[in-house]
Amino acid sequence: MKKLSKILALIMAVSMMVLVFTACSNSSNTESPAPTGSQAADPAETGSGDEGGSTADGLSIGATYYTLQTEFCMRMDNAAKTWAEENGVEYVGYDGQNDAATQLSQVETMITNGVDAIILNPQDADACVACVDAAVAAGIPIIGVNTMVNSDQLTAYVGSEDVSAGEEIMNYMIDYMGTDSFNIVVLEGPMGQSAQLQRWEGINNVLADYPNIKILDYNTANWSRSEAMTLMETWITTYGDQIQAVVAENDEMALGARQAITAAGMDIPCIGIDGITDAVTAVSTGDMIASDFQNAEGQITGALEAAVKVINGEEVEKEIWIPFEMITPDNYEDYVGRY
Amino acid sequence: MSNVSTPAAASIKRSRMSGKQFISTYGSLIGLVVLVIAFTVLSDGGRYISGANIRNILRMASINGLLAVGMTFVVLTGGIDLSVGAMMGCAGMYSAYFAQATMGYHWFAAVMVGVLMGLAIGLFNGVCISYLKVPAFVGTLGSMSIAQGLTFLITKSKPIPGLTDGFKNIGNGFVGPIPIPIIIMAVVLIICFTLLYKTRYGRYIFAVGGNLNAAHVSGINTKRIICSVYVISGVLSALAGVITTARVTSGVTATGDGYETDAIAMVVIGGTSLAGGKGRLWGTIVGILIMQCLTNGLDMLGVSYYAQLIVKGFVVIGAVMLDGLSAD
Numbered sequence: 191m192k193k194l195s196k197i198l199a200l201i202m203a204v205s206m207m208v209l210v211f212t213a214c215s216n217s218s219n220t221e222s223p224a225p226t227g228s229q230a231a232d233p234a235e236t237g238s239g240d241e242g243g244s245t246a247d248g249l250s251i252g253a254t255y256y257t258l259q260t261e262f263c264m265r266m267d268n269a270a271k272t273w274a275e276e277n278g279v280e281y282v283g284y285d286g287q288n289d290a291a292t293q294l295s296q297v298e299t300m301i302t303n304g305v306d307a308i309i310l311n312p313q314d315a316d317a318c319v320a321c322v323d324a325a326v327a328a329g330i331p332i333i334g335v336n337t338m339v340n341s342d343q344l345t346a347y348v349g350s351e352d353v354s355a356g357e358e359i360m361n362y363m364i365d366y367m368g369t370d371s372f373n374i375v376v377l378e379g380p381m382g383q384s385a386q387l388q389r390w391e392g393i394n395n396v397l398a399d400y401p402n403i404k405i406l407d408y409n410t411a412n413w414s415r416s417e418a419m420t421l422m423e424t425w426i427t428t429y430g431d432q433i434q435a436v437v438a439e440n441d442e443m444a445l446g447a448r449q450a451i452t453a454a455g456m457d458i459p460c461i462g463i464d465g466i467t468d469a470v471t472a473v474s475t476g477d478m479i480a481s482d483f484q485n486a487e488g489q490i491t492g493a494l495e496a497a498v499k500v501i502n503g504e505e506v507e508k509e510i511w512i513p514f515e516m517i518t519p520d521n522y523e524d525y526v527g528r529y
Numbered sequence: 530m531s532n533v534s535t536p537a538a539a540s541i542k543r544s545r546m547s548g549k550q551f552i553s554t555y556g557s558l559i560g561l562v563v564l565v566i567a568f569t570v571l572s573d574g575g576r577y578i579s580g581a582n583i584r585n586i587l588r589m590a591s592i593n594g595l596l597a598v599g600m601t602f603v604v605l606t607g608g609i610d611l612s613v614g615a616m617m618g619c620a621g622m623y624s625a626y627f628a629q630a631t632m633g634y635h636w637f638a639a640v641m642v643g644v645l646m647g648l649a650i651g652l653f654n655g656v657c658i659s660y661l662k663v664p665a666f667v668g669t670l671g672s673m674s675i676a677q678g679l680t681f682l683i684t685k686s687k688p689i690p691g692l693t694d695g696f697k698n699i700g701n702g703f704v705g706p707i708p709i710p711i712i713i714m715a716v717v718l719i720i721c722f723t724l725l726y727k728t729r730y731g732r733y734i735f736a737v738g739g740n741l742n743a744a745h746v747s748g749i750n751t752k753r754i755i756c757s758v759y760v761i762s763g764v765l766s767a768l769a770g771v772i773t774t775a776r777v778t779s780g781v782t783a784t785g786d787g788y789e790t791d792a793i794a795m796v797v798i799g800g801t802s803l804a805g806g807k808g809r810l811w812g813t814i815v816g817i818l819i820m821q822c823l824t825n826g827l828d829m830l831g832v833s834y835y836a837q838l839i840v841k842g843f844v845v846i847g848a849v850m851l852d853g854l855s856a857d
Contacts, residue, residue, distance in 0.1 A: 258834060282831035283833075284834065285833075285834030285835075287834070289784070289786065290777040290783070290784070291589075291773045291784065294776065295589050295824075298585045299585065299825060299828045301581075302579060302581050302582045302585065302829070303576070303829055304573075304576070313781070313783065314688050314779070314781050314783075315688075316690035316778075316779040316781075317688055317777045317781040318777070319690070319777075319778055320701070320776065320777045320778045323778075340690065381685060381687070382685060382688070
């Protein structure tokens with residue numbers, strides 16, 4: 191009797207599991223067998239036969255993002271889904287869980303799944319070289335997006351130049367201050383991450399021409415609002431009203447710093463990068479003077495379009511740059527409710 | 530596994546144990562088979578069981594599974610090791626440091642640095658828990674933080690690229706058609722099965738986990754046994770870290786982050802009781818394969834990561850539920 195109930199429980203558990211994942215997979219998988227069946231032959235045919243335009247219809251493209259738990263990556267994934275639907279492409283986006291090894295195994299899964307191209311948003315520029323190597327070995331084009339991979343094997347790279355973002359916010363802050371002699375503090379991203387290194391480089395490129403702008407202090411707040419708030423509180427205690435402007439390498443940190451500033455009853459201008467929803471609001475209320483918008487949608491669509499071109503045997507640029515866009519009190523309305 | 534002739538007491542203990550565990554072990558095996566069949570049917574043209582995909586699954590299972598194998602030893606004594614993921618990252622990073630082409634060390638030296646790192650942290654865990662009476666949960670939680678700190682210390686959180694080809698080969702190379710990580714796992718499993726089921730040491734581990742006082746009274750050096758399982762866990766975690774680093778061809782600080790929960794899940798799915806004394810290494814292997822087959826299969830079907838988390842949660846709970854029912 192006991193055995194029977196155990197076996198019954200097991201069968202129930204297993205069938206529940208099967209039900210769960212078949213239900214989940216249905217949405218993305220119903221149309222897959224037909225297109226994937228013919229896709230293997232498609233690119234070859236278009237390559238030799240009619241060269242008429244780069245049709246994306248029926249292609250299968252996979253993407254692995256270093257995480258799907260930040261707004262920026264979610265925006266890329268969502269834009270990719272929309273683009274794929276519009277263009278009749280079968281698209282699957284994977285969450286790399288901040289782990290290069292996970293991303294590598296996802297690339298391998300995509301290869302066995304027979305995708306036509308892979309989009310890679312790497313957790314780390316160096317650690318994800320293995321992903322590129324795996325795709326190249328399998329003869330599948332691999333396009334980097336948003337974060338560079340230190341490999342010359344990458345089919346193409348679509349991103350925005352973080353150095354120029356650093357330069358743009360520093361220049362904007364100088365224009366805003368209307369003087370070239372003031373003190374700033376800089377909130378940095380996680381030390382060693384390419385976005386941190388390059389935005390820092392950009393800020394310093396500008397400062398090289400302004401010897402009277404002094405960096406009172408700089409430190410990492412790891413892209414985090416709460417860490418930035420704590421750091422800013424410490425700085426306010428240390429430097430008081432010597433701090434005349436806050437330059438943050440992303441919006442989250444600019445917002446955290448601004449919270450600390452408001453709490454201390456001060457009014458120090460803050461600027462950030464990325465153009466997240468909260469930052470657009472902050473620009474509208476004057477809590478941030480501006481935010482340099484990084485175009486997630488532009489980057490991922492650029493990558494997908496490049497992938498389609500490569501599959502169809504067309505030439506693409508090795509590096510495709512999507513410009514940052516400054517969100518200011520004059521134009522913030524264009525960015526409200528965009529996502 | 531239990532056909533060897535053993536002293537009477539041990540053999541009675543073992544036969545009772547395997548009787549209790551029979552259903553749950555059998556259950557998870559059936560679960561695995563059903564999973565594989567289901568994924569094969571659902572995947573496009575059955576490419577789930579293609580040679581390349583099986584190789585992918587086994588390679589990942591070999592790397593992540595090393596943590597679970599070490600964890601099995603710890604859990605059998607009634608302990609837990611929360612530091613496996615951090616040790617993995619730490620060992621990987623230190624071995625990467627010495628595996629840089631510019632450093633000019635042989636790959637084997639780099640591997641040994643990593644393994645020794647794991648051994649040291651594991652020994653630290655073991656001493657704290659067995660001799661200094663720190664609860665396992667707290668002790669390994671502390672060393673998890675220490676190991677993460679050590680990882681950042683060596684590199685200031687920057688990744689370490691430019692590893693030698695010999696080192697990278699550990700994660701990416703093949704012997705014939707078989708990836709090297711799978712071979713390493715096979716060797717580790719042979720050693721662990723021998724240790725656990727063919728030696729006195731293995732019986733002591735079960736005894737300590739089953740009833741610590743009884744084991745102590747019967748003359749077993751329980752402290753040394755408990756200490757040793759954390760060393761085993763440390764060394765195997767380190768090995769996983771070294772292989773992962775070699776596989777992604779650079780040292781990354783985030784390696785191993787959060788892997789401890791997966792390792793514990795694999796052990797639990799395999800039917801090893803968190804209370805200690807009861808369990809099978811064989812079950813852990815099934816647990817490892819279930820987790821890896823699930824991840825790979827759901828990825829292949831394009832199931833979102835969020836849904837995957839939910840499915841995996843149900844699988845873990847379901848497995849323990851089965852275990853509980855079979856213990857009635």
